[in-house]
Amino acid sequence: MLELAHTTKTHDESRQGEALDMIPTGQSTGRKLYIESYGCQMNFSDSEIVASILMENGFETTKDYRDADVVFINTCSIRENAEQRVRNRLKEFEAAKTKNPGMVVGVLGCMAERLKAKFLEEEKLVDVVVGPDAYRDLPNLIGKVDEGGRAVNVLLSREETYADISPVRLNSNGISAFISIMRGCDNMCSFCVVPFTRGRERSRDAASIVKEAQDLFDAGYKEVTLLGQNVDSYKYTAPVAEGEAPGATINFAQLLALVAEVSPELRIRFSTSHPKDITDEVLYTMAKYENICKYIHLPVQSGNSRVLELMNRTYDREWYMERVDAIRRIIPECGISTDVITGFCTETEEEHQETLSMMDYVKYDYAYMFAYSERPGTLAAKRYTDDIPEEVKKRRLTEVVDLQREHSLYRIQNFVGKVQKVLIEGFSKRSDQDFCGRNDQNTMVVFPVDPRYKVGDYVNVLGETCTSATLIGKIVD
Missing domain, CATH: 2.40.50.140 (Nucleic acid-binding proteins)
Structure with a gap:
């Protein structure tokens, strides 16, 4: 059977691929499905959608890939090490496929979208390559492989949100669940592949999100995490017939309130926020509802304004600090975590020190910290030279990690005696x-x-x- 471990971490490279665990829901065909997921929460949420689609088409699940008829690996392209881990895992499937020549092996998600058909050429093990917006096509693609072919669908969509698909809940504790509220990203951060692998930003119907939260609560769930690459830019306006006045637009603060009102016993979390978009309205909504958790993941990436401009983050050091000040003012008890990249193109020692000083200013509860890894196809790869020596990147990363360890202890000590x-x-x-x-x-x-x-x-x-x-x-x- 498949199993999925949930985490609150974002782009956490320490995560290994994990399989999904559920009971079949459709008319069984006797074929067994195995899925592993890597990377961010969105990938794990997408695997729940994939499981739902295939189980409705008669697939059962197995926790052992050697027993599977179809093996999928849902991938992450955020860093080179994540991609290498996937490639190594695919090689481990090779022996099983040798013993079971009819086994279908597929790559899903961001890595599939980035490499596209090239994946089939380089990795002879792979039969199917499917991007994040093409999961509805999986039964058809598997059918093509059954007929002796190989199949690719990496078309990106401006409309697909999978809003009508009820995800198969893969969280074994039955307590916490993800709800995807939007897909894609319009932010063109120069270091990031997400806009190229997940397409343009589009928000899901607010009513379907609230219904999903209600259904989860009715089923005994006590916590939901609203997911999006940039939840603060959520904006949904219901389509109207020609000649009718447009309906009201619902923003993220309003959506938060709607979900919070499902029940005071349902905890609400969300990820991820973007410093340029998080508003005081969101913060006041968080302060108003006790069941909206007082925690924000607010990636800074760098504490230096010049580096932030090179990263195309569209805010500077002062803007970020003002947003932190607003959080502390409106929600004094709020936890804040972040992402930090060390050794971005042309970063000087003085600019690195500004990142450390930003960390001292905020004193994050915890952070996800990486040395810069150039990703092919990104704006940074096209525009800038990856010119910081690896030993310098790693030394700066060590300094960031050591400082964050101090801050994490400082923050958690505040809970002792309370x-x-x-x-x-x-x-x-x-x-x-x-x-x-x-x-x-x-x-x-x-x-x-x-x-x-x-x-x-x-x-x-x-x-x-x-x-x-x-x-x-x-x-x-």
């Missing part, structure tokens, strides 16, 4: 004698099992001690 509302997500990885869950600020909390409570319950936990990554405490009444 009571946190925690949603029990499951048992601790280290012991089945401890529960684990997250507080509002997305901090992981570990505490002894209490027989009065179960997974899915909200509890109050008194923080007693901590590491730089985990708050340790006990349930209090």
Whole structure:
């Protein structure tokens, strides 16, 4: 059976490919499906859509790729190491395909979109290459392979949101789920492949999002994460017939409120925000509703305005700091995390120091930190020379990581001696004698099992001690 581990991390390269675990829903054909997902939350959400489409077409699932008739790997192109990991995994499938010549092996997602038909030429193991907007075509593409061919569909769409597809929920704890609210990205950050692999930005029907949240709550889920490459630019206007007045436009702040009003017992998270778009209206909405978690992932990438301009981030150092100030003013208890890239093209030592000073200014709860990795086809690859030596990139990255470790400890120490509302997500990885869950600020909390409570319950936990990554405490009444 397939299984999917959920995480709050964005573009976290430490994640390995994970398989999906569900029960078939359609008329069985006896064919078995295996999917692995790599990369960001959006990829894992997309795998739920893929599973739904294929299970409606009679596929069952398996947790062992060697037993599968169809093997898919849902890929990430955000960094070179992520792509190499996928290539290595495909080689591991080769022995299984040798023993089962009828096995169909496919590459889905961003890496498929970036490499397109070239993938079929380079990787003889791969039979199907499918981009993020072509998943509805999977049954047809698999059919072509069954007939002896190989198949590619990487067409990008300006309309596809999969709003009418009910994702097969692959979260084994039945507590937390993703809801994709939009697809694509219109931001042309010079280091990023996403606009080229996921296409133009389009927002999903707000009513379908609210219905999905309601359905999840009715099914016992207690937390949803609204997903988009840039959730703050969400904007949906319902189509109207010719001659009719246009309907009201719903922005992200309004959508947040609509989802929060499904139930005060349903926690709301979202990812990812863009500093140029996050508004005070969103912040005031977060402050108004207790069940909207007080946590924002706000990627800075660099603390220097010149480097930010080269990155085409469309904000400068002062703008970013003003947005942080607004968050601290409107939601004083809000947790903030970020992404940082070290060693971007032409970055000087003084500019690197400005990134460190930005980190000191914000004191992020945690961060996702990378040395710059040039991605083919991006604006940076076309315009700039990747001229920072690897040893300099790595040294700067080490300085960023060390500083962030200090800040993470500083932030989490603030929870010691205080009571946190925690949603029990499951048992601790280290012991089945401890529960684990997250507080509002997305901090992981570990505490002894209490027989009065179960997974899915909200509890109050008194923080007693901590590491730089985990708050340790006990349930209090």
